[in-house]
Amino acid sequence: MSTLLTVQEMLMAEFDLKIDQVAPGSKLAELGIDSLATLEFLFKLEEKFALDLNSDPTPVETVGDIAAEVDRMLSLKVAETS
Amino acid sequence: MKRVVVTGIGVTSPLGCDPEGFFANLVAGRSGIRKLDAPWAVNAHAGTVEVDLDVHFPKVRRIGMDRISMLALLAARQAQAASGLAIDDANAERTGLYWGTGMGGAGTLEGAYQDLLVRKAARLKPSTIVSVMTNAATGQIGIEFGIRGPACTYSSACSSSAVAIGEAFRAIRFGVVDRALTGGAEALLTEGVVKAWESLGTLARPDPARPETSCRPFAADRSGFLLAEGAVVLVLEEESMARGRGANILAEISGYGNTNDASHITQPDASGQARAMRLALAEAGVAPQSIDHINAHGTGTKAGDISETNAIRQVFGGHAGRIPISATKALHGHLMGATGALEFVATVLALRNAVAPPTAHLWNPDPECDLDYVPHEARPLARAEWAVSNSFGFGGNNAVLVARRYHL
Numbered sequence: 001m002s003t004l005l006t007v008q009e010m011l012m013a014e015f016d017l018k019i020d021q022v023a024p025g026s027k028l029a030e031l032g033i034d035s036l037a038t039l040e041f042l043f044k045l046e047e048k049f050a051l052d053l054n055s056d057p058t059p060v061e062t063v064g065d066i067a068a069e070v071d072r073m074l075s076l077k078v079a080e081t082s
Numbered sequence: 083m084k085r086v087v088v089t090g091i092g093v094t095s096p097l098g099c100d101p102e103g104f105f106a107n108l109v110a111g112r113s114g115i116r117k118l119d120a121p122w123a124v125n126a127h128a129g130t131v132e133v134d135l136d137v138h139f140p141k142v143r144r145i146g147m148d149r150i151s152m153l154a155l156l157a158a159r160q161a162q163a164a165s166g167l168a169i170d171d172a173n174a175e176r177t178g179l180y181w182g183t184g185m186g187g188a189g190t191l192e193g194a195y196q197d198l199l200v201r202k203a204a205r206l207k208p209s210t211i212v213s214v215m216t217n218a219a220t221g222q223i224g225i226e227f228g229i230r231g232p233a234c235t236y237s238s239a240c241s242s243s244a245v246a247i248g249e250a251f252r253a254i255r256f257g258v259v260d261r262a263l264t265g266g267a268e269a270l271l272t273e274g275v276v277k278a279w280e281s282l283g284t285l286a287r288p289d290p291a292r293p294e295t296s297c298r299p300f301a302a303d304r305s306g307f308l309l310a311e312g313a314v315v316l317v318l319e320e321e322s323m324a325r326g327r328g329a330n331i332l333a334e335i336s337g338y339g340n341t342n343d344a345s346h347i348t349q350p351d352a353s354g355q356a357r358a359m360r361l362a363l364a365e366a367g368v369a370p371q372s373i374d375h376i377n378a379h380g381t382g383t384k385a386g387d388i389s390e391t392n393a394i395r396q397v398f399g400g401h402a403g404r405i406p407i408s409a410t411k412a413l414h415g416h417l418m419g420a421t422g423a424l425e426f427v428a429t430v431l432a433l434r435n436a437v438a439p440p441t442a443h444l445w446n447p448d449p450e451c452d453l454d455y456v457p458h459e460a461r462p463l464a465r466a467e468w469a470v471s472n473s474f475g476f477g478g479n480n481a482v483l484v485a486r487r488y489h490l
Contacts, residue, residue, distance in 0.1 A: 015142040037145040039208040 003049075003074070004067040010048065011063065014041060024064030045070055051077065086254045086336075087488060089329040090165025090317035091427055092157035092265075096129030096310050097414045100160060104424075105431040107413075108439040109460040114414045115294040115308055122273040127293045129310025129415025130271065146209040147222060148187030150269035153313035154219035155226060158263060162227060165317035166329060167261065169227050178231040178259035179224050180250035182242030182266030184419035185275070186216035192272040219267050219313070231259045237419065239475035240379070242266050243314065244422025248338030248481055250318050260320050265423040267313035279309060284348075284383055295443045297416075299380035299409030300387050300455045302448040307381045310415025314423035325490075333430040337366030337484030348476055350386050355393035358480035359470065363397070366484040368468050371401040375438050375469040377429040378455075380409025381416060390472065391451045406456045406463060408432070412442040422473035426483050429471040433487050436466035 008022040011033075021031055028038055038060065042053050045066070051073045060066050093100060096114025097107040107114070118126045135144075135152045144152070162169075169177055190213040197203040212218060217235040224233050232253065236245040243266025250264035270276075279285050286296035287305040298304040324331055339361030343354035363370060379390055387409075395402045410428050417424055432438055437460050444457040471483045 016140055017142075032140075032142040034145075036209055036212065037142060040145055043205070043208060 003070050004064070006048070007045070007067045007070065008063065010044060011041070014044065022063050024062065024067070026063045027061055028063070049074060083255050084257060085321035085334060086251050086318055087321045087324050087334050088316050088332045088430055089319050089324050090161040090167065091332065091430070092160030092164065092315040093312070093424065093427060094131050094133060094153045094156045095312040095314070095414055095417070095424055096131060099131065099133050099156065101427060101431065105428065105435065108410055108428060109437055111440050111442055111459065112413065113294040113442070114310070117293070118271060120273070123276070125288060126276055127288060127296065128271050128276070128308055129312070129417065131312050146212045148190040148213040148218060148269065150183065150187050150267045150313070151213070151219045151222045153269055153311070154267040154315070155222055157265065157267070157313040157315040158223045158227065161263065161315040161317050167317055167319070169229060173260065174228050174230040176231055176260040177229045178250060178253055178262040179220055179229045179233040180246040180253065180262055180264040181217070181220040181223070181235045182244070182246035182419050182422065183216050183219065183235065183237060184239055184242055184268055185270045187214040187218050188270040188275050189272050190214050192274050223263060227263065229263060238479040238481070239477055240416070240418055241422055241473040241475035241479045241481040242419035244426065244471065244473035244481035244483055245340060245479070247316065247335070247423060247426055248340060248483055251335045251338050254318055254320050260323055262318045263315055264318055265313065265315040266420040268418040268420040269311045270418060271309060271311050276309060285309065286382060297382045297412045298443040299378070299382040299412050299441055300391070300448060300451040301444045302446040304382040304384065304387060304448070306383050307411055307416040310417045312417045312420050312424060314420055314427055316423065316427070331488045333433055334486045334488050335483060336486045337362040337364070337368070339365070339482040341480045343478035343480065345478060347478070350389035350474055351478070352389045352392040352396060354478065355390060355472070355474055355480045356396040358482040359393065359397045359472070362470065362482040362484045366486065368484065370398045373398065373405055373468050373470055374463055374465045375429070375432055376405050376407045377425045377432070377469070377471040378407050378409045379472040379474045380411055380441070382409070382411065386474070387448070388450050390474070391453055394453060403453055405454065406438040406461055407441070407453055408439045408456050409441040410439050422471070422481060425473065426471045426485070429469045429485050432463070433466045433469050433485055436463045437461065438463055
């Protein structure tokens, strides 16, 4: 499963959102996900993907930004371990 | 000095989630005490609020909100809607928020400790602090309603929300603000908090056959109170402004007394309680013999009920025995930081309906508590002009409010 799909499924489960609300371009603020809710969600992503997103945070505004950030950190992790 | 009136009430309580339903259940003598539905609660009974919070708060709105904030917001929405008050750019800075709570987000705090110490979590949820802090509900109400004046949170145990109402009253009376949302909330029915209360020895000994009757204020067989949760919000306004916008005025607040016993952290002191009553009556400009009804603090503890009886005698003298006194905690439980506000609502509605709610479960009178406690059944009030609501808290704080039927 792609990172984007996983992020979308987690967003729908965590915040009771519909599939059409979590399109890659959907802005988190417009979904009612404020900075605190974003932080809570990033914690869940860290557990899911075994990452440490806080160590090098990149501002995220959209659903797609979150998936891209996870992919970026995953690639860094692969680079570190290879 | 300005007059202060009540123009809206909201209630999330063990006796219902609207003020009229709450008061109707109280007058009918129905109990809001239920068996706690939790794995750790073997035989614990408490006043629980029966409301489906999922219906009112979507998941995305619940981040950073403990149960206490959600109960508070539900009450605030009711009160604001009932008052018809619009808070907008023109009046937001002259609108205050005066709030009372004992513990804040107790459930979230206990959950965090369980995560950390039992489940060995490496870290806690980022929203833990803002859910737990005692002004969490204050902040959430301010945000939802756009209140930009003073926002004060009082924590004085069982008198917290009576203090909040009294301070809101004073702020309007002295022209600091023109209107306020005030009241309080409590949501502390967690394993740790309930066990701590059990250890203190002030909770009622459960009656095995009729557990909902275990709290028996002013009775010879009383043994303490039952914990409860809930939230109460009142909209207070400066009288001429309320009248000017055509508000439905429910009652006037005319006096507030606040004293400290300075004697013992749990033992009540009749003289401190009496001083608070005298101060409230003096500010209201009413003679003791004109008081038609008292909502007692009436927790059902051995020492507390005798102390309050003595304090009422000290203040009202020969008139004390003629005042119908209601101890409503027997039916709705002890809402701690929210209880003063709930009982003040009961007091206001007693005046409006000219009926004193019953003191339930008073089958065995105590010779040391020899006033008229309106046992068993509600009673019409022959005169319903002035009423007093008493709230006394651990730590030694006493807060007394005087309500008056509204006249132009």
